[in-house]
């Protein structure tokens with residue numbers, strides 16, 4: 001065999017040897033993500049160069065979007081919802097101005113004076129003493145208190161005999177007005193209030209002097225004397 005033929009045969013044999021190498025040796029470098037990282041493989045295979053991925057068109061390795069870390073907020077955001085009170089705030093009760101204590105005014109004591117047939121008769125509550133002054137008929141005397149207000153009711157409970165009605169003289173010292181004519185049979189009441197301001201014994205009488213029987217009636221009327229005693 002000529003030398004050129006031998007040389008060609010040797011070259012062919014070398015090429016066959018190269019293409020008969022195992023697939024593992026011809027395989028591409030470890031694909032990223034499928035096997036161990038380049039650093040580890042480089043450590044296990046020190047002969048290999050670390051693989052650096054270079055993207056086409058000069059793109060850099062995309063920076064992975066960092067996963068949003070869930071962090072617990074240190075402070076909860078304050079709620080913007082305004083709390084509306086379910087019930088309106090109570091209107092404060094105004095302070096009541098204390099009513100000044102008024103000195104109670106004692107109610108007037110009602111006393112009644114009946115112009116009866118030839119006599120005066122007092123009637124009054126049990127607290128008011130009523131007596132008879134001797135020498136004149138009837139319960140003709142009443143004792144009152146100075147400063148106490150009384151309400152005097154003058155009337156006549158006497159039967160109507162067709163005579164002139166009685167009259168009441170009044171007592172000027174006690175500011176009691178006179179009554180000229182008091183109808184019989186309780187036909188009317190004359191009412192007046194007064195407050196004795198002085199003490200003493202005060203006389204009043206019937207002033208009628210011209211009745212139907214001048215000979216007797218006038219004297220009878222003259223018997224109608226009464227008293228108001230005022231004490232402290």
Ligand SMILES: [Cu+2]
Nearest residue numbers: 166206208221
């Ligand atoms: Cu009289």
